[in-house]
Amino acid sequence: MLETPVPSTSVTMNRHAPARSLMLCAALALAPFSLVCTGGVRPLHEIADAGPTSDGGTVDAGPTCLDATVAAANLPCDGDADVAKAKALLASMSLDEKVQQMSGPAYNPNNMFDQADNTRLQIPGHKYMDGPRGVRWYNTDYGTTVYPVPEARAASWDPELERLIGKAMAKEMRYLGRHILNAPTINQVMHPRWGRAQESYGEDTHMLGVMGAALVTGIQYDPHVDDPKDPDNVIEDTYRVEACVKHFAANNIEDQRIFVNAVVDERTLREVYLPHFKKAIDAGASCVMASYNRVNNDYSCYNTPLLHDILKGEWNYSGFVISDWFAKGKTVQSVGAGLDVEMPFSSGAFPSLFDSAYFYGTLLSSAVTAGQVDVKLVDEAVLRILYRKVHFGLIAHAPVFTPWLTKSDATQALALRAAREGIVLLKNGPTDALSDDVLPLDRAALHKIAVVGKFANAENMGDKGSSDAKVVDGTLVINPFEGIRDAFVDTGKTAVTFTTVAGNESSIGSSDVVVIVAAYQYADLARTSSGEEGEWKDRVSLALPQRDLDNINAAIALKSAHPNLKIVVVTKSGGAVLVKDWIGSVDAHLHAWYAGMAEGTALAEILFGDTNPSGHLVQSFPVNESDLPAFQNTTQGDVNYNYFHGYRWLEKKGIAPQYWFGYGQSYTTFAFSNLQVANATIPATGTLSVSVDVKNTGPVAGSTVAQLYVGFDNTQVPGGPDGTNGWGRPVKQLFGFARVADLAPNETRTVTINVDASELGYWDTSAKKFIVEKMVHQLYVGPTANPNDPNMKKSSFTIQ
Numbered sequence: 194m195l196e197t198p199v200p201s202t203s204v205t206m207n208r209h210a211p212a213r214s215l216m217l218c219a220a221l222a223l224a225p226f227s228l229v230c231t232g233g234v235r236p237l238h239e240i241a242d243a244g245p246t247s248d249g250g251t252v253d254a255g256p257t258c259l260d261a262t263v264a265a266a267n268l269p270c271d272g273d274a275d276v277a278k279a280k281a282l283l284a285s286m287s288l289d290e291k292v293q294q295m296s297g298p299a300y301n302p303n304n305m306f307d308q309a310d311n312t313r314l315q316i317p318g319h320k321y322m323d324g325p326r327g328v329r330w331y332n333t334d335y336g337t338t339v340y341p342v343p344e345a346r347a348a349s350w351d352p353e354l355e356r357l358i359g360k361a362m363a364k365e366m367r368y369l370g371r372h373i374l375n376a377p378t379i380n381q382v383m384h385p386r387w388g389r390a391q392e393s394y395g396e397d398t399h400m401l402g403v404m405g406a407a408l409v410t411g412i413q414y415d416p417h418v419d420d421p422k423d424p425d426n427v428i429e430d431t432y433r434v435e436a437c438v439k440h441f442a443a444n445n446i447e448d449q450r451i452f453v454n455a456v457v458d459e460r461t462l463r464e465v466y467l468p469h470f471k472k473a474i475d476a477g478a479s480c481v482m483a484s485y486n487r488v489n490n491d492y493s494c495y496n497t498p499l500l501h502d503i504l505k506g507e508w509n510y511s512g513f514v515i516s517d518w519f520a521k522g523k524t525v526q527s528v529g530a531g532l533d534v535e536m537p538f539s540s541g542a543f544p545s546l547f548d549s550a551y552f553y554g555t556l557l558s559s560a561v562t563a564g565q566v567d568v569k570l571v572d573e574a575v576l577r578i579l580y581r582k583v584h585f586g587l588i589a590h591a592p593v594f595t596p597w598l599t600k601s602d603a604t605q606a607l608a609l610r611a612a613r614e615g616i617v618l619l620k621n622g623p624t625d626a627l628s629d630d631v632l633p634l635d636r637a638a639l640h641k642i643a644v645v646g647k648f649a650n651a652e653n654m655g656d657k658g659s660s661d662a663k664v665v666d667g668t669l670v671i672n673p674f675e676g677i678r679d680a681f682v683d684t685g686k687t688a689v690t691f692t693t694v695a696g697n698e699s700s701i702g703s704s705d706v707v708v709i710v711a712a713y714q715y716a717d718l719a720r721t722s723s724g725e726e727g728e729w730k731d732r733v734s735l736a737l738p739q740r741d742l743d744n745i746n747a748a749i750a751l752k753s754a755h756p757n758l759k760i761v762v763v764t765k766s767g768g769a770v771l772v773k774d775w776i777g778s779v780d781a782h783l784h785a786w787y788a789g790m791a792e793g794t795a796l797a798e799i800l801f802g803d804t805n806p807s808g809h810l811v812q813s814f815p816v817n818e819s820d821l822p823a824f825q826n827t828t829q830g831d832v833n834y835n836y837f838h839g840y841r842w843l844e845k846k847g848i849a850p851q852y853w854f855g856y857g858q859s860y861t862t863f864a865f866s867n868l869q870v871a872n873a874t875i876p877a878t879g880t881l882s883v884s885v886d887v888k889n890t891g892p893v894a895g896s897t898v899a900q901l902y903v904g905f906d907n908t909q910v911p912g913g914p915d916g917t918n919g920w921g922r923p924v925k926q927l928f929g930f931a932r933v934a935d936l937a938p939n940e941t942r943t944v945t946i947n948v949d950a951s952e953l954g955y956w957d958t959s960a961k962k963f964i965v966e967k968m969v970h971q972l973y974v975g976p977t978a979n980p981n982d983p984n985m986k987k988s989s990f991t992i993q
Contacts, residue, residue, distance in 0.1 A: 220612065265573040267511040268580055276589075283572060287315055288557055289686045291316075292530060292573045295534050296553040300541025306331065306371075308534075315578070317587055320439070321536070323798065324376030325408070326655055326789065327662030328599075329366045330761040335596035336665025337365050338604040338790065339975045341611045342655045343378065343404070344767050344930035345786035347394035348808040349614035350856075350932045352407035354607075357423060359411020361607055363434035365599045368410075370592030372585075374412055375659070379405040379469045380444045380484075383769060384824040385812055386732040388447035388716060391767025391787055392660050395811025396839030397904060398452065398465060399927045400470030405438065409476040412436040413585075418739055423602045426478040431593075432586035438473045440484035440517060442466055442499055443834060450831035451547055453523070461836040462488075463963075465958035479512045479581050481537040484534060485520045486941055494522035500531035513577040518659075519547040528566050531946035533574040539912045540861055550884045578925045600669060605791065612788040612795035613894075617808035618858040619772075620782035625727075625858065628892060631759055631780040631888075633802025633860060637956070639705040641687045643679060645697075645744055648692040650674040653765065655787040656727025657717035664790050673710050673763065676793025680801055684954050693740070694747035704757045707748050708800070709898060710786075711741035711777075712765035726767060731826040731828040735771045737764065751777045769814040770840065784810070802860060807896035807934075809857035813840045813850045822832070836920040840978045844916040844924040855900050861891030861938070863901070868974055877965035881948040883929075885974045885986060889936035897976050899944045901929035903953055904971030910955055925973055925980075928952060946974070950992055967993055 258264035259271060260280070268276050290311055298309045298318075308318030315668035323329035327339040327598040327723060340346065340358055366374050374808070378392040379401045395403040413436050420426040440569045443455035443466050457466060474481070481504065493499060494516045502509045503697055516522055522532060560566040560650035574777060582588050613722070622629035634642075641930030644650065652670050655661075663672050671679075678688040691697040691706070701707050713732070716724025724730045745762060752758045760779040764770050776782060781804070788795060798804035815821050834877075837845050864887070871882035885899055905922035912919030929946040936942060953970065954963035970992065977983035 197335055199787075204230055212960075230394045231726050234393070242500060243439070251388075256627070261962050262569065262572045263577050265569070265834045266577045266580070267505065267509050268576065269567055271722045276580060277585045278583045279576055281312060282579050282583075283576050286575070288568070291571050292316070292553065292555075292558045292561075294573070294578050295557065295577045296539035297535055297537045298539070300538045300543070305537040305776050315588070316582065317591070319534075319578075319587075320370060320372045320592070322366060322369065322371040324362060324374050324662075325378050326660050326787075328362055328369060328371070328374065328600050329659065329661060330663030330665060331911075333369060333596050334665065335599055337369075337599045338601075338608055339654050339662045339670070340608045341393040341615050341792070342787045343394050343786050344391045344811065345615035345808075345813040346611050347400060347615075348617055348786065349611065350405055350809055350930055351934075353422065354405050354611060354614065356411035358409040358607060358611060359436070359844055360414050360420075360423065360426075361411075363412045363414060365604070366434045367431060367592065367697065368595045368598045370434070370594045370976045371434070371586055372592075375437045375439060375482060376412070377405045377408040377436070377473070378439055378660075379473060379839075380440055380442075381466070381469070382812055383445040383834070384821060385735060385768025386824050386826065387445055387768060388656070388729065388731040389658075390812075391655050391726075396812065396813065397927050398468050400811055401731050402469035404929075405469055405473045406476035409436040409438065409473050409478045413477060413479065422838040424658070428591070432590040435479035435545075437480035437482050437515065437579060438470060438478045439482035441470060441493060441504070441514075442484060443488050444486055446483035446826045446832065447729055449829050450729075451485045451549075454490060454831045455832045455834050455836040456489060458836075459958050461834060466834070467515040467837060467862060471527050474504070474508055474510055474512075479585065480511060481510070481514045482519065483514055483516055485517050492521045494520050494532050495526035495530045497530040501529070505531050505699060511580075513574065519544060519549055521547075522552040524552045524560050525565050527552060528560075528570050528574070529559065533577055554697050558582040591781075600664065600666070600883045605669065609791035609794055612791050613798065613804045613807075615786060615808045616788060616795060616799055617784045617804055617810055617856075618781075618799070618806035619784055619852055619856070620776060620779070621858055622899075624692065624778065626815060627860075627862060628861070632761070632800060632915065634706060634800050636681060636686075638683070638687065641689070641704040642681055643701045643704040643707045644674040644688065644690045644710065645679055645692070645694055645701065645707060645748070646712065647714070647740055648672070648765065649692070649694055649708070649710040653715065653787065653791055654792070655767070656715045656726045656730075658693075658726075659718070660728070661717075666886040670790045671793035673708065673793045673796055676795070676797035676830040677708065677800065678795075680797035680831065694744045694751065698747075698751055701748070702751050704758065706761060707751075708761045708763060709741070709744050710763050710765065711737045711745065711770075713738060713945025714759055716932055731824070731962070732768065735769060735815070737770055745775045745779065749775065752778075760834065761800070766937060771811045771816075771818065772814070773816050776851075784808075793804070797914075798942050802893075805860045805895040807857065807859060809855050809898045810852055811854065813843055813854045813978075814852040815843070816849070816851045820846075820850070836916060837914055837923070841923045841926060842852050843913065844978070845982070853977045854978065855898065855980075857898075859891070859895045859897065861893050861895040862889045862891045863895070863897045863936070863976065863984065865975055865984040865986050867943075868972075868988050869989055870990050871974065872990075874991045874993055875950055877950050877954075877967070881950055882945065883948075883972065883974060884945045886943050887933045888941040888942050889938050892938055894935055896932065897935045899931045899933055899946065899974060899978065900927060900978070901946045901948065902926060902973040902978065903928050903948070904973065906971055907968040908966060909968075910966075922955065923977070925971065953992070965992060
């Protein structure tokens with residue numbers, strides 16, 4: 194085995210190190226895997242020699258910083274003009290002005306997103322806004338472009354599309370005069386009942402990291418630089434928008450999110466719940482949002498192991514950390530742990546719902562004056578904030594409020610593209626063969642279509658919590674019935690819509706096709722009883738709502754009297770749903786997630802074959818809910834977080850899901866062949882390079898996804914799927930993918946996927962290091978995680 198050590202967390206001071214208070218270090222409650230304080234904490238800038246990091250890379254230590262505050266903030270050393278300007282601003286500030294940069298303003302229920310400006314020094318307060326399915330509508334009558342939810346966008350397996358969406362969101366942020374977009378959300382779907390599953394990118398750590406990094410890159414694009422990959426790019430003299438990655442960390446439950454204690458062992462934390470955050474940090478994320486929950490007893494907003502030791506220590510993070518809105522913090526402990534900003538307020542009324550209290554503002558100023566908080570910790574935090582304001586051009590460029598520029602033709606087209614790519618075809622006729630397909634529908638052969646469901650003819654773009662972007666202009670939102678009607682109705686052709694099948698049997702029975710739209714009722718921040726899924730509300734079951742089951746069953750019963758009636762079920766949810774009780778009796782099944790303002794148009798295009806479906810699942814759909822680990826979303830106490838969930842859990846347990854992670858059908862067929870490994874033996878510091886040929890063997894153009902998984906059959910790591918004597922290693926895990934877009938019939942394309950061998954390591958809890966095992970690894974490349982898929986090609990490679 195090759196050991197990949199991280200910089201030691203048991204460190205001593207050198208003559209340039211910032212004087213982190215020993216009193217603070219001793220006072221903080223540290224988790225079992227936290228650092229050992231032996232005189233202070235050295236930032237990575239002060240390490241004399243370059244050394245390997247926790248993910249197998251190396252840190253270029255560079256010259257020793259002569260400015261202790263710059264070093265503590267992990268900022269570029271002497272000579273950087275933006276650092277020099279930020280330092281000059283810091284030197285001009287009083288204590289209260291510094292604390293203002295770290296604090297939300299006084300309570301204002303009508304504005305929870307704007308920090309106060311420093312008018313004396315002309316430093317703007319950060320103007321935040323929520324995402325991530327579009328810039329949240331707030332205090333404006335203009336609205337914004339609403340894209341499919343991130344779960345749907347992840348189902349495209351298209352990072353470049355996600356980057357472009359990030360750019361488009363950034364432009365609309367500037368039109369609204371905003372600075373920081375609270376996105377991406379990259380907490381994994383530990384269980385598909387999680388209410389905010391729709392806001393994230395699925396169950397897999399690698400997928401979360403790749404898509405999250407793509408959105409960060411797009412949001413933080415430089416408007417002064419040309420972008421050859423973006424035909425709509427315009428060079429502008431304006432500021433850059435900042436991305437705020439959330440929620441750090443282990444935020445995977447909604448119902449008790451402000452109380453739950455995520456009990457997670459160090460190996461599980463390092464391998465499962467943190468790597469995707471590291472990818473987003475490496476992409477340059479300006480801001481990280483600390484979550485509501487506790488992690489190993491301490492709330493994230495004063496969790497020293499998470500914020501100080503890992504994020505700012507090991508990962509050398511130079512951005513700043515904010516609290517989630519109204520999250521729990523402590524004045525002394527939060528500053529010492531590395532929380533830089535409290536949001537949204539720091540004085541005034543406090544909503545009792547959050548069971549908390551303010552902790553910065555005048556409380557922080559008083560703590561510094563009383564000697565409870567070292568002012569050097571405040572200086573470090575404020576320098577991080579000021580540097581970002583300088584570096585991203587916020588000080589040089591005042592916002593220009595032009596909200597009428599949102600929802601351009603280009604962004605609406607981007608929303609439609611994302612909906613097309615993200616909708617997943619899960620069933621099409623009795624078998625996977627093209628010969629018995631029901632879809633696409635033949636317009637010429639049809640006379641009448643019925644579209645049924647509570648949300649068949651109603652707007653339903655996702656939850657009504659902090660991700661509630663609004664178009665405002667309802668004519669721009671195309672629901673399922675509207676999309677089907679507009680694409681179908683012509684002379685002699687009719688489309689009808691009903692809420693229920695019951696009571697409308699005569700009209701539906703005379704139809705050629707009935708489309709059942711089965712969707713969850715959105716939850717909202719007020720936690721009203723009607724909510725079924727969203728922020729503050731975890732789903733109570735993986736089964737569809739009873740109203741939708743009633744519609745499906747009634748349609749199935751109606752078909753017995755009308756055998757030519759075709760039943761197409763369209764499910765809409767953020768997480769997997771159970772289908773076993775009805776899937777065998779319907780003709781086709783599409784999963785649309787919440788596909789944004791153009792959902793109806795994209796759905797109709799797919800139904801009629803104008804667009805070939807190409808989405809692939811980013812969650813496993815189990816046969817039974819009991820096939821997954823239990824979802825403990827009702828406790829205010831400890832919840833043990835498993836190392837295994839999703840497809841890794843199912844495969845380790847030997848349980849076949851209803852639909853595998855990565856699965857998705859098409860109106861054409863593909864053949865994978867000629868799997869090649871460039872170098873069958875590589876060092877642990879090397880790169881695995883794999884190629885495969887993908888051929889379109891069907892009648893129409895289509896897109897698929899080549900997915901690369903690595904197996905660990907030869908591991909020496911002990912354990913089993915329940916964590917007995919350790920966790921072992923997964924049967925296989927995703928480490929790379931490539932969307933193979935727009936293959937013409939009979940076209941073959943060679944796809945190459947590269948993987949850094951360092952990503953294949955496991956965390957050794959005794960050595961406190963990532964270790965890449967020297968052994969033969971299994972290699973799987975195919976269109977799904979299903980090991981029995983005929984297109985799953987297998988090989989192996991050796992790390993030595």
